[in-house]
Amino acid sequence: MAEVYTEPTPSAFGANPTDPGTPLPLSADDRSALDGLAAAFSRDAYAPGASSAAAGRVAQGAGASAAASHGVHAAAPRPAGSPILSVRSIEKVFGSRDSVTHALAGVSFDVAAGEFVGIMGPSGSGKTTLLNCVSTIDTVTSGHIIVGGRDITGMSRRQLAKFRRDDLGFIFQDSNLLDTLTGFENISLALTIKGEPARSIPGKVNAMAARLGVDGVLSKYPYQMSGGQKQRVAAARAMVCDPKLILADEPTGALDSRAATVMLEIMEMMNTQMGATIMMVTHDAFAASYTNRVLFIKDGAVFNELRRGDESRDAFFARIMEVVSFLGGEAGHVS
Numbered sequence: 001m002a003e004v005y006t007e008p009t010p011s012a013f014g015a016n017p018t019d020p021g022t023p024l025p026l027s028a029d030d031r032s033a034l035d036g037l038a039a040a041f042s043r044d045a046y047a048p049g050a051s052s053a054a055a056g057r058v059a060q061g062a063g064a065s066a067a068a069s070h071g072v073h074a075a076a077p078r079p080a081g082s083p084i085l086s087v088r089s090i091e092k093v094f095g096s097r098d099s100v101t102h103a104l105a106g107v108s109f110d111v112a113a114g115e116f117v118g119i120m121g122p123s124g125s126g127k128t129t130l131l132n133c134v135s136t137i138d139t140v141t142s143g144h145i146i147v148g149g150r151d152i153t154g155m156s157r158r159q160l161a162k163f164r165r166d167d168l169g170f171i172f173q174d175s176n177l178l179d180t181l182t183g184f185e186n187i188s189l190a191l192t193i194k195g196e197p198a199r200s201i202p203g204k205v206n207a208m209a210a211r212l213g214v215d216g217v218l219s220k221y222p223y224q225m226s227g228g229q230k231q232r233v234a235a236a237r238a239m240v241c242d243p244k245l246i247l248a249d250e251p252t253g254a255l256d257s258r259a260a261t262v263m264l265e266i267m268e269m270m271n272t273q274m275g276a277t278i279m280m281v282t283h284d285a286f287a288a289s290y291t292n293r294v295l296f297i298k299d300g301a302v303f304n305e306l307r308r309g310d311e312s313r314d315a316f317f318a319r320i321m322e323v324v325s326f327l328g329g330e331a332g333h334v335s
C-alpha cells in the first residue's frame with residue numbers, strides 16, 4: 001500500500017525521537033492509553049496510579065541525553081538446544097455437562113532456545129487455545145507449561161503478570177500499537193513498564209528500530225504508518241525487552257503479500273541473527289515456510305511435525321502444503 005506522508009503532530013517526547021526535546025505533559029487520552037497498555041503487559045499486578053508513574057518514567061527515558069542512547073542493546077544469540085518452552089500433556093476443556101469441548105486433548109512438545117516454530121492446523125483445531133494457554137491469557141484444565149524452567153501453570157496471578165511482562169513478547173495480527181503514542185513511545189513504553197532505567201531507553205529503542213528497519217517511522221503515530229511498518233514496530237516492541245519467548249498470532253494475516261514477506265524476513269532475522277525464540281500461529285503455509293519446524297494441530301492434539309533442516313524454503317513450503325492438503329487444505333500461499 002502506498003504510504004501517505006503526514007507531518008507528525010508534536011508528541012509528548014518531541015517530534016524527533018533521536019532528539020527527544022522537552023517532555024510535554026501527557027493528555028488524559030494518553031494516560032488512558034497508557035493504562036490500557038500497562039494492563040496488557042501486566043494485567044493483574046497493575047495498580048492504580050501506576051500509569052502516571054510509568055508515564056513519568058517514559059518521559060524521563062525519552063528525554064535522556066542522546067549520547068547515553070548509544071549503549072546499544074542487542075539480544076545475544078542464544079544457542080539452540082535447551083528447551084525454553086515445554087508443553088506437557090495439556091488439556092483444555094470448555095463448557096460443562098451438555099456442552100463440552102475438548103479444545104486441547106493432551107498436547108506435548110518442546111521449543112528449544114533459538115527455534116522458530118510454526119503452529120498450523122484447521123479451523124477449530126485448538127491453535128488459539130494453545131497460544132492463549134502459553135501466553136497465560138487462559139488457564140489449562142490439566143497438564144503443565146514450563147517456560148525457562150518454571151511451571152507457569154502453578155503461578156499466582158501476580159507471578160503470572162510479572163512472567164508476561166518479563167519473559168514474553170507478543171506480536172498480534174493487528175499490531176495493537178497504542179494510537180495516541182508514536183512509534184518511539186510505543187516501543188519505549190514496553191521498557192518503561194519493565195522498569196528499565198530511563199537513561200538507557202532511547203538507545204535501546206533507536207537501536208532496535210534500526211535493526212528492524214523502522215527507525216524512519218519512530219516519530220509517526222500508528223495511523224501514519226503502513227500496515228507493514230506497524231507490524232515491524234510491534235515486533236520491535238516485543239523484542240526490545242529481550243523476552244525468553246516471542247508469541248506471534250497470525251502476524252502477517254492482515255498484510256499484503258509484499259509487506260508479509262518483509263515481515264517474515266524480519267522475523268527470520270530476529271531468530272537467526274538476534275537469537276529470538278519464536279512460536280507463531282499461522283494459517284499460511286508461506287509464512288510457516290520461514291520457520292525451522294511446523295507443528296500441525298488437529299482435534300486438539302499434535303498430529304504431525306515437519307522439520308526444515310537444511311532444506312530450501314521452497315522445498316519446505318512444498319512439504320508443508322502436502323500436510324495442509326491432507327488436513328483439508330485451508331491454508332496456502334498469500335496471494
Ligand SMILES: Nc1ncnc2c1ncn2[C@@H]1O[C@H](COP(=O)(O)OP(=O)(O)OP(=O)(O)O)[C@@H](O)[C@H]1O
Nearest residue numbers: 094095101103121122123124125126127128129130
Ligand atoms: N471460550 C470458549 N468456549 C467454548 N468453546 C471454545 C472456546 N474457545 C474455543 N472454543 C472451542 O475450542 C475449539 C478450538 O478453538 P480454537 O479457537 O483454539 O481453534 P483454532 O485452531 O484457533 O481455530 P481458528 O483457526 O478458526 O482460529 C473449537 O471447537 C472452539 O469452538
